[in-house]
Amino acid sequence: MLKRFRPKTTGKAQVFLGRIAAVIIMIAAMLWSIQGGNFSGIFEAINKIAAAMAPPITNGFFIGGF
Structure with a gap:
């Protein structure tokens, strides 16, 4: 998808941005998971x-x- 907006993006840059996105999603999931005690279900x-x-x-x- 990144290639569509920036056709000159290298493979290394795509991998780097994918890793950053994965870390951000992982942190968001961890923050969301600690909220479990605040809900009944x-x-x-x-x-x-x-x-x-x-x-x-x-x-x-x-x-x-x-």
Whole structure:
């Protein structure tokens, strides 16, 4: 996908950016996992986290549309 936006990106740069993305996702997953005690069940956790993330994502779409 990176090649589509930056065709001159080398393979080394792609691997490096992939590693950075993996580390960021791993840290986010660890931070999310320690919140388990704050919820009575997994479905409540998923719903509350999705509800907290929906407004910023929606605003991003609206700003991008305008």
